[in-house]
Amino acid sequence: MTEPSQPPQPLLSPPAGPVADRPDALSVAGRTLSREDLFGAAGAVAGRIAGASSVAVRATATAETVAAVVGGLLAGVPVVPLPPDAGPVERDHIIEDSGAELVLGAAGDDGVGLPVDLRERAAWSGSEPEPGATAFVLYTSGTTGAPKGVLIPRGAVAAGLDGLAEAWQWTADDTLVHGLPLFHVHGLVLGVLGALRTGCRLVHTGRPTPEAYAAAGGSLYFGVPTVWSRVVRDPASARALAGARLLVSGSAALPAPVFRDLEALTGQRPVERYGMTETLITVAARADGERRPGCVGVPLPGTRTRLAAVEGGGGIGELEVSGPTLFAGYLNRPEATAAVRTADGWFRTGDIAAIEPDGTHRIVGRASTDLIKSGGYRIGAGEVENALLDHPAVAEAAVVGVPHEDLGQEIVAYVVADGVGEQALIDFVAERLSVHKRPRRVRFLEALPRNAMGKPQKKLLPPV
Structure with missing residues (x-):
């Protein structure tokens, strides 16, 4: 005998109890x-x-x-x-x-x-x-x-x-x-x-x-x-x-x-x-957990994550997620929906991440713009950006990879800064990170292009 199904729980409940009196x-x-x-x-x-x-x-x-x-x-x-x-x-x-x-x-x-x-x-x-x-x-x-x-x-x-x-x-x-x-x-x-x-x-x-x-x-x-x-x-x-x-x-x-x-x-x-429009929030640092710079925490209940291998990944890969918060698809776009789903139904985020031994996630950047392949190395733009932002004269920074005939891509930094020159910033990064992660060129801007949420729009940066 089939058990009668329970009515769905309300997404939003009308006022009741103490909260109704506020x-x-x-x-x-x-x-x-x-x-x-x-x-x-x-x-x-x-x-x-x-x-x-x-x-x-x-x-x-x-x-x-x-x-x-x-x-x-x-x-x-x-x-x-x-x-x-x-x-x-x-x-x-x-x-x-x-x-x-x-x-x-x-x-x-x-x-x-x-x-x-x-x-x-x-x-x-x-x-x-x-x-x-x-x-x-x-x-x-x-x-x-x-x-x-x-x-x-x-x-x-x-x-x-x-x-x-x-x-x-x-x-x-x-x-x-x-x-x-x-x-x-x-x-x-x-x-x-x-x-x-x-x-x-x-x-x-x-x-x-x-x-x-x-x-x-x-x-x-x-x-x-x-x-x-x-x-x-x-x-x-x-x-x-x-x-x-x-x-x-x-x-x-x-x-x-x-x-x-x-x-x-x-x-x-x-x-x-961490999350996206298509996934809502899937990973978060907890109130009772450790909070570290550059880390976005651990998966929420019911969410699973994994890294898809990338060539020469060195411990990083494209983050894929599965769980109850995922979208149902793109409206009237079945081909676009299929393109972001794996054969076993996981969502391809397009973000490059690392997962530490304790399950903490670090987002390196977007595969399309933030994973730079230079001289045989794979470099996350975010790491270089954080190094630049440690310089007291730098207010904003965005790092991209630009095609280069010898290196494959060279690292180019766009910065909003005052009172510092290009070579000083290149040397500053080289002293803090591996030398191959230093920018090869630095462009100075009045402001970075950003969207309504304040996220830098690297596609709108001026050409080098």
């Missing part, structure tokens, strides 16, 4: 709501969009965005976050490719948008969708072509957030603070849904300035390396974070000097974690 459960750029207020407004949104195939949300840093996203999740309608600064070509592609029937949020320059009124209230009593149902269609750009829609199942979101809650001892007693964009995994899935799923208080600062972080009084802070580098350049704000329980960095590698400065100013080592 009048300041959610604060976004100064607008404060209780959980009851939020779920009431989200219930009204859910009632308006129920039955739609998908809905786009103009993801500004506002409480209206949070209500729109939660409304879509309550109604079981896949949510398609729209970057608020997206140009008309990118915006139109995302809306058309996703098949979004509605755009929620204040109308943009295209005149399209259905406003969300936080004063509206409605209870939502619809059934919880199955874990395999799509929660989000998140658009991510590759090296070529238009952005692809990444299908994120509801069960993947739940598994990822529960794994992080366990790893970081994240509970309803925390206050989470961040000021990250609400159209990425980091700011939206971790930074909003994580707070709602754990029941903790959320303070979104609007912009992630050191002063705003210092004033927020949080126990748990999320930031990208650009945020943390600005924090350590403001020692008074950094010291104000000394009472926090965890400082979490992600979306790009945290430079070792910034790691050390955070420890010196706040008295604690930051937590790093």
